Amino acid sequence: EVRLCGFLLLVEEMKAALPKRNGTGQPDRRKEIADFYLLHAIQANNWDLVDLSCSYIIGTFLLHPLPDGTMPDRNILDTLSASSNLWEQRISIVSTAALIREGQFGDTLRIAKKLLHHPHDLIHKATGWMLREVGKRNIEVLRGFLSEHHETMPRTTLRYAIEKMEPEERRMWMTNTPHSKKQQILFIKEQR
Template identity: 50%
Template sequence: MNKAGDVLKELEYLKNSEKIKVFKKFFKTNEGEYGYGDMFWGISVPQVREISKRYFHDISFDEIKVLINHRIHEVRLTGYLILTYQYEKSENEKRKDIFDFYLNNLSGCNNWDLVDLSCYKIVGEYVLRNKEERKILYKLSKSKNLWEQRISIVSTYPMIKRKEFEDTLNISKLLLFHKHDLIHKAVGWMLREVGKQDMNVLRKFLNENINTIPRTTLRYSIEKMNKSERKGYLLK
């Protein structure tokens, strides 16, 4: 486990006690909040990325597992970012292995930044090119785990960029009745991305679901519309 140990030493060296306080508040770690109990070293994302990029070339899945199961948030983020860099630089067969490993090791992916910085770059990119695997998105959307549900919608991002909207719209509809605002925001974010590609597709979805769409989702989704159109949707 030498590589994992080296990563841990570098990360621990960057501990910032002042930022720890900020991160604990920002990521909602109080009792009853979604990040309850999470622990931090106060390390910025650019610092985590710099370390991840230096180690991803020759670190094994076993060593990555040490990182993504670690109690410290930034250590887990490092592990998941390493996987995204490995995926980007790998050939198809290895990409399948990374896709499977990621999905089998989601327990440490337990906050919105961990999800958003990793899932679409692995799950999203893989199912974009392997349509038969898209069923996993629907399985995740029906999970009882908040973060797996967020993965299901954010992972559709690469498809949106290719103007493939069907799965985004289907999963958005499945999640419209979700109770958590982190899902409302994620769905709204992806719908906004749909609108960037084709505003008429977004309008059609909103018009068909206007009576059930959460207000947060609606507000996020219409951000790129002009002021009068935004106002029109908010008054419906």
């Protein structure tokens, strides 16, 4: 598809603009690519166009300095999550995959919390996916998030988030009884 090719070319352009050893790369070009992507993000109107492009463009952009040396404002993720466009909302959470790979989880958790009660299944899946990625790198961070939100989050999000856990722990998180809170506290203490 032509649009997919265009987005993948932008991904390659972003890679080429990244800092090389002992250099800053091309911060002007990175900003230009990110701005262009955001301007045309509405054209990424299915999950594969979003998932194959946004973390490598927006996520990568957020990790590197702007031309003036300051870091990009990560509130762009909040703006995207508040959009009325489903695909921009998905971009907001999936873009955080680049941040997760760098051990930066705060933005993912913040955006996930904003999207927890979204009505669409594609957002539930993407949010759960990013939470699972956080858990692969720091299970305690994921458990902390789940402790606060597991009872009210969509079941699809929860299932995706806990997919890599041991069966016993998955069952524990899927149980919504008062008894399960006591089990969770004991289970988490045992894991530490």
